[in-house]
Amino acid sequence: MRRAFAIACVLLTALGARAEADLPLIERIAVQGENGKPVAEAGVIAFLRKPADAPRPVAFVIGGGPGTSSAYLNLGALGPQRIAFDGAASEQRPLVPNTESWLPFTDLVFIDPPGTGQGRFLPLKSETNAREQIWSVEGDVDFLADAIATWLRKYERIGAQIVLVGQSYGGLRAPRLAEALHRRHGVAVSGLILVSPILDYGWRYHARTSPLSFMTLLPSFAAARMESEGAFDAQKLGPIQDYASTAFVDDFLKGPRNREALQRMVVRVTAITGLPRTVVEAAQGRVDENLFAREFARQQGKVVSAYDPAVTGDDPDPSVPRPDFSDPFLAALKSPLTAAMDSVLRVVGKPVVPYVVSNDAVFQNWRWSDGHGLPEAVTALRKMLALDRSLRVIVAHGYSDLQTPYFESALILAQLPDFNGRLELRTYRGGHMFYGRDESRRQFRRDVEALFAALAKRR
Numbered sequence: 001m002r003r004a005f006a007i008a009c010v011l012l013t014a015l016g017a018r019a020e021a022d023l024p025l026i027e028r029i030a031v032q033g034e035n036g037k038p039v040a041e042a043g044v045i046a047f048l049r050k051p052a053d054a055p056r057p058v059a060f061v062i063g064g065g066p067g068t069s070s071a072y073l074n075l076g077a078l079g080p081q082r083i084a085f086d087g088a089a090s091e092q093r094p095l096v097p098n099t100e101s102w103l104p105f106t107d108l109v110f111i112d113p114p115g116t117g118q119g120r121f122l123p124l125k126s127e128t129n130a131r132e133q134i135w136s137v138e139g140d141v142d143f144l145a146d147a148i149a150t151w152l153r154k155y156e157r158i159g160a161q162i163v164l165v166g167q168s169y170g171g172l173r174a175p176r177l178a179e180a181l182h183r184r185h186g187v188a189v190s191g192l193i194l195v196s197p198i199l200d201y202g203w204r205y206h207a208r209t210s211p212l213s214f215m216t217l218l219p220s221f222a223a224a225r226m227e228s229e230g231a232f233d234a235q236k237l238g239p240i241q242d243y244a245s246t247a248f249v250d251d252f253l254k255g256p257r258n259r260e261a262l263q264r265m266v267v268r269v270t271a272i273t274g275l276p277r278t279v280v281e282a283a284q285g286r287v288d289e290n291l292f293a294r295e296f297a298r299q300q301g302k303v304v305s306a307y308d309p310a311v312t313g314d315d316p317d318p319s320v321p322r323p324d325f326s327d328p329f330l331a332a333l334k335s336p337l338t339a340a341m342d343s344v345l346r347v348v349g350k351p352v353v354p355y356v357v358s359n360d361a362v363f364q365n366w367r368w369s370d371g372h373g374l375p376e377a378v379t380a381l382r383k384m385l386a387l388d389r390s391l392r393v394i395v396a397h398g399y400s401d402l403q404t405p406y407f408e409s410a411l412i413l414a415q416l417p418d419f420n421g422r423l424e425l426r427t428y429r430g431g432h433m434f435y436g437r438d439e440s441r442r443q444f445r446r447d448v449e450a451l452f453a454a455l456a457k458r459r
Helices: 071-078 130-134 137-154 169-185 212-228 234-245 247-254 259-273 277-282 289-295 330-347 360-364 378-387 406-413 438-456
Strands: 025-032 038-047 058-062 107-112 162-167 191-195 302-304 312-314 392-398 423-428
Touching: 025 137, 038 130, 038 137, 058 071, 058 137, 058 169, 071 107, 071 162, 071 330, 071 438, 107 137, 130 137, 137 169, 162 169, 162 438, 169 191, 169 378, 191 438, 212 234, 212 247, 212 259, 212 289, 212 406, 234 247, 234 259, 234 406, 247 259, 259 277, 289 302, 392 406, 392 438, 406 423, 423 438
Parallel strands: 058 107, 058 162, 162 191, 191 392, 392 423
Antiparallel strands: 025 038, 038 107, 302 312
């Protein structure tokens, strides 16, 4: 049974003071249970600048997972410092000034729920089920809404323009969080920036007898193949999108017993993916991200990342069909990112607790069912865009991301009303963290700055 979280009284544990504009204010914000006692704290890293002549907007940044912190967006694209996203797992990557930081046009508040970043549960015997409540689709959103509202009141920013930024699962959180902030606290959100979001789990996780996930991956497979060949051309993805949503679906639904349809699929999917024909034939034209990651560079003794197929790693066991390997992009980034976040925290004082970049336990213990089937954010996105005629939304994707394919979001968003052009899909070269590429990060920043400029005109 769903239990509401009451808005917290201010209970902040300051870890350091901001000495200058680009040094963070680091704290934890406690949220109370319905019995009035604090049950958990969100970790917060905020970069704030005093406005020159007008109140500045505030962007609240949330990671994904569940169980992934906001560190990827902080040190990859948004914050005043960043690290390189490519390199070996043991390679320490120094912090460098981020010339594409969003700090010139918005304050940045990176917020991590319990189990990630410096967020934590409080050891209270009266709230033994707090973990189960918060580590759930709805409980998580309510917790974040309460933490954000507490922060806004603490710093007297309730009237500021508020933008929510969420990556991956955070992209599913953000529209639901906008709804929760309005419903629970009377706080209106001005903008949503959904980075590599999963908008509807029903598209990703369904019976293999459905063509949905297979068809939406095809353009990303093509982008990955073109990148590997040094010949990426976004214009060439158009015909592949057309094929994926028409002839592929038609032949798929005819079933593998229709030999002519199966052969058409095998020929076309082989050409699109660049996989060996024998692999595509064995899969009956049904290629998912795991098969692609295993087989795309197998002949070179490599596996590729499903987060960014341009990144490869050594095949740990070439003799088995599905070796147990860590993602060569995401797993290799965890240690350097942890060290970099530790450096950020130590600038303003020794961390009270270690910064947790990602926590598998959160994902493994997550309560996915909210009583309405697989979680989705499309309903909340629809409702908030309809409610507020000034709300603006950017959905941003990397072309070659196999975890949350851009074409999936394109097809989902096509089902929504136009909303006077306030809902935009933006695509960039690269994978799940496309902003790791210099040009993609620069273009993403330009697109986001344009959104903030449009919001400023409302003042």
